[in-house]
Amino acid sequence: MFTRCAFGDDEQAKIPRIMTFRPSYEEFKNFASYIEYMESRGAHLAGLARIKPPKEWVPRKSGYDIENINMTIPAPICQVVTGTQGMYQQINIQQRQMTLRQFMEKANSELHQTPRHLDYEDLERKYWKNITYISPMYAADVKGTLSDEDLDTWNIDRLDTILNLVNTDYGIEIDGVNTAYLYFGMWKSSFAWHTEDMDLYSINYLHFGAPKTWYAIPPAYGRRLEKLANETFTDSYQECNAYLRHKMTMISPKVLRQHKIPYNKITQEAGEIMITFPFGYHAGFNHGFNGAESTNFASKRWIEYGKRASICKCRSDMVKISMETFVRRFQPERYENWLKGEDYGCHPEEPGKNCAAAPPTLNIYDQQTSSQAAKSKEISPQKRGCSLAMNAQTIAVENDEEDKSSVCSSSSSRLKKAVVKLRKLPSVSPSPSSVRNKYDFNSIAAAQIKRAWNELPCDKPGTNLLTNGIVKNTKRMRFQTKELTLDDED
Template sequence: MSTRSSYDDDDQTKVPRIMTFRPSYEEFKDFAGYIEYMESRGAHLAGLAKIQPPVEWVPRKGGYDIENINMTIPAPINQVFTGAHGLYQQINIQQRRQMTLRQFMEKANSELHQTPRHIDYEDLERKYWKNITYISPYYAADVKGTLSDEDLDVWNIGNLDTILNLVNTDYNIVIDGVNTAYLYFGMWKSSFAWHTEDMDLYSINYLHFGAPKTWYAIPPAYGRRLEKLANETFTENYQECNAYLRHKMTMISPKVLRQHNIPYNKITQEAGEIMITFPFGYHAGFNHGFNGAESTNFASKRWIEYGKRASICKCRSDMVKISMETFVRRFQPERYENWLLGQDFGCHPEEPGKVCAAAPPTLNVYELQESLQKAKAKGPSPQKRGCSVAANGSEPGGDAAEDNDDRASVSSYSSSRQLQPVVKIRKLPQKPIVPEPTATQNKYDFNSVAMVRVKRLWNALPCPETGVNLLNNGVVKNTKRMRFQTKVLTLDDEE
């Protein structure tokens, strides 16, 4: 699939296009230098670029015979999509049982999950959006590890020497998947929802083997348009978290983007190709079939202004938050004092006309003093990326009972721990209960009758505490959907 834009020929010249680079091995050796060269050509304006590496670069000399790859997937996720008409929410349900890579391949190639017959990439794309809510795929995402050889010294994804390493150097903190490598094993229809990278960092994704990936990308200059559409469409999510796109749950089809005048590009990544995403470049996509990719984040000096003004998800305790202190102090010393005071006024790089103060230091993110003291004794401490998930145990220093209630198995994927699939829905604080219908009512009231029946079922559920009505008027009128109350339930996998 060649690069496509969302506009007709007359308008395409106004929208930055995804560029493809074919460096020589000599050019390829200097990672930071080649990224800088790509940006000098304007590659960052599209938010995404493709690199076809030189033939001399072989990241894994042993090849990709699955029988010879000893890889265990600790917590594969089942991706369930809800929605219609091009607007979907992706719910990732983590599985309790781990899989070997061979078992995952067999599931991906099974009759249920195999890639459908198709004429070309365009035909397969139509099948994806037509059938997105049917037959939930599995995705082995955020698997710690690498498929590259240990002695690989050129573009080793697990060891990119960029300024992001200062997080480890200065704070002695390792962030899984951010300054270390993660593996992703996909199957037909497994997807990654619309998002920018944590802290709006760069990312690199190398497709080691298997079926292609389709990528959608929005030029960073138009990123606010996507946020506005998502916020207006999924208003409840936005009210709960003003950075909820970082939950990686929102899928919006190209058709809807066109309807709302949001420019985008699409491109297909094939095995042996590298994709680079740039700061504040929203991207999404799906896998064509069984494949394996490796990814991590990196940074440059140009990213610092993006990082200082990146949106932060505050509703999940395990979302990646990077203190910008070391970057401002080292690379913007003339602005450091004002930044500490919250008076570092300027513009977001993609909003040149909007002056605002950069967010003040978030030193509490890492609790630096405590971290530095512990680091001397314990060495690097891992930090998990992604949203909260149900897990065995709780975070150190937190209340175990509250922590366990806060975690849910339906969330953005993360595999930094062994995960236990449970469904936990917390009760809301007590509110006045709508009274039951009285015998004096003369007119048949569907709401009242339904309330009585639902309350009877509700009271039969095994929970020691009384539930709470979520709606002031009881049943939602004129719909078949009824939301009343919540109770904490635990569902175990079938043996």
């Protein structure tokens, strides 16, 4: 169920492996205690762990008949992947809202259905071979839960951890961070390399459907991945030194092996729980139509990670959490120095690098607002950011009800008017034609189809039926005995 990249025997022996836990119901009852037990076994060293819950734990007694789940997906995304040789960028194009049943029908359609495969390894090869073809849709960051309201044990929508202090002390509710988000996937829908917001823990329960493949890098090797990504996607790194938080970067296992970055992979099946640990980079893809529920949580061990987590400053709507309440409550002896920016120490995964933790910032709320919220206990919902920063002329586009899509880097935006913000670096002055060509998705599709045509194995020459120029109003295109299906709605 999991593999590692090949190293010398000495280094290979040091690489932590993903652990699987099978708790009894008694062991399972106390969430925080069981996470602490897992870490006592060293589960956090791999950055990812799997739990097979006890059979007594049933999060949804009514089952998962889609006909009986009345749910609307407000902003599904179409995932357009560009790149080559194992290094890719994923751009999410927001689509019109649809019901869960409509999403399921699309996922099971001829265009998006899971290809025939021998095993998980065979399906993984097909994923990376075809990652830039036939863009899948992903219903990500859908606010809500599939768990029963009376579920008291491991209820993802209300985990009782110290992360709740953000709500208790500041009256801040952060969708998907201290409340649950739902994720409905289809074949090839993906989540790019990232750590959680503020390097928090996360929990992901696969309620139903096709499996999900995960890749994980041990936290001790996370800086290696960052270095590789920064050297490859230099423009993105120059614009935002925390651009991996945009969740757009895809790097294949083959490239990780070439650069000696250790990783594990594991396949999560329906009814299983995945736990990601602080500073654990992870990525993955769905095998077909499925539904998962996820949220973040925290422990005292996380606090030092949170104090030193990278922050994306190019987007005002990225999740930021003030560490003030955590330092004051759990590290009182360091509180005064931390306020002055003199809290010297090491990042937990960089023991030899001594530096000061970032002092408190106003972040998403000022002290006055926080104080008032704490007194009134009024919940102020804060939603995850959704914008796209690129090296192009600044453009603001507001769409009305008839607009079909808007570009965003996450599907979390629930704005009535979608806004596209493209940023310009001072040193870049692209011509209008170059900007138009760079973001002309029809041209990208045409280039990908031409490449597919050239790569098709055929003993006889055949005839290329691909027309030059923009491809539109075309449902099927035949290449001799091969057939490529396009979805004109996308």
